[in-house]
Amino acid sequence: MRLTFTIQRYNPEIDVHPHFEEYRLEVGRGLTVLEALIRIKNEQDGSLSLRYSCRSAICGSCAMEINGSEKLACRTSVRKELERHGRIVVAPLRNLPVIKDLVVDMSSFWGKIRAVTPWLLAEPSAGGDRPPGPMTLMPQSYEFHNVDACIMCGACVAACTVHEVSKEFLGPAALAKADRFLADPREPETSKRFRLKELEKDHGIWDCTRCNFCVQVCPKDVKPMEAIVRLRRAAIQRGLTATGGARHILGFADLIERQGRLNEAIMPLKVVGFDWKRLLSVIPLGIKMLLKGKVPNPLGHSIEGIEYVRSLFAAARRRVKPT
Numbered sequence: 001m002r003l004t005f006t007i008q009r010y011n012p013e014i015d016v017h018p019h020f021e022e023y024r025l026e027v028g029r030g031l032t033v034l035e036a037l038i039r040i041k042n043e044q045d046g047s048l049s050l051r052y053s054c055r056s057a058i059c060g061s062c063a064m065e066i067n068g069s070e071k072l073a074c075r076t077s078v079r080k081e082l083e084r085h086g087r088i089v090v091a092p093l094r095n096l097p098v099i100k101d102l103v104v105d106m107s108s109f110w111g112k113i114r115a116v117t118p119w120l121l122a123e124p125s126a127g128g129d130r131p132p133g134p135m136t137l138m139p140q141s142y143e144f145h146n147v148d149a150c151i152m153c154g155a156c157v158a159a160c161t162v163h164e165v166s167k168e169f170l171g172p173a174a175l176a177k178a179d180r181f182l183a184d185p186r187e188p189e190t191s192k193r194f195r196l197k198e199l200e201k202d203h204g205i206w207d208c209t210r211c212n213f214c215v216q217v218c219p220k221d222v223k224p225m226e227a228i229v230r231l232r233r234a235a236i237q238r239g240l241t242a243t244g245g246a247r248h249i250l251g252f253a254d255l256i257e258r259q260g261r262l263n264e265a266i267m268p269l270k271v272v273g274f275d276w277k278r279l280l281s282v283i284p285l286g287i288k289m290l291l292k293g294k295v296p297n298p299l300g301h302s303i304e305g306i307e308y309v310r311s312l313f314a315a316a317r318r319r320v321k322p323t
């Protein structure tokens, strides 16, 4: 079968903008997109640049956008892509600077991995010293929730809706890595608290909008969003509740427990507290919501059946054990 592959090309030394080029290739059964790209490079256009190594979904270097979604080229079947999309369009990972063609600059990705201190911390400020206690990690003593399966391909970061608008966001891969170290029983509690205090700062755990794209595209089922939720929970359980994000969650839960519903008239107070400067900044939004009938009575009654809602909260409290 003869197929057309549409590939984004960009050489910053000669091109003003990226553009697409088409290549026709005779393909047999069982071909992966990576194998097709290597053949195009070897047989038709040696100037095509791409990055790969293991060809077995291990090294993470061949992540790219295939038919609009982030995938590993080495484990993406040409036939399945064709059946699903009727075409094969290949582009570099989104939201990362392109070095050439399908090769992106991963330095910001690695910088963020380093920023979450991906090693065991002995003392909050010591950095590299060995933590006290035995270093052997027994299988029954930890639960890493599969975050240690990450192959650092960058697909989640390219798909992340927050990273798209805020390049400072630590991002799903780095935060999943942080979760792996938080779960490590060899690290002392003081270090875990220090770690969480760093992660709750701007561009950290509270910036994620829980869009779930990182979970959808991850080729190793790492589920970075769930790792971020675990980090948030761990921060709240350790009393780190001064951030807007933590206050939003606690305020939300408090309102549901007391009234059985969200009360938008009270939420700003819950989130920003009695910080008059910040409260003034949300007044224009409040007025708009009021005019559209979106602000309920702040003294509104609880919903019918509120006792049942409260019993759910009580049951949840009995079940939750601090990590």
Ligand code: SF4
Binding pocket: 156, 159, 160, 161, 162, 163, 171, 172, 207, 208, 209, 210, 211, 212, 213, 214, 215, 224, 225, 228
């Ligand atoms: S869930 Fe959070 S980290 Fe994952 S892609 Fe969405 S915003 Fe990014």
Ligand code: SF4
Binding pocket: 149, 150, 151, 152, 153, 154, 155, 156, 157, 172, 173, 176, 217, 218, 219, 220, 221, 222, 223, 224
């Ligand atoms: S979390 Fe998944 S998508 Fe993100 S870098 Fe790791 S393996 Fe790739």
Ligand code: FES
Binding pocket: 052, 053, 054, 055, 056, 057, 058, 059, 060, 061, 062, 063, 072, 073, 074, 075
């Ligand atoms: S070439 Fe290593 S993951 Fe694809």
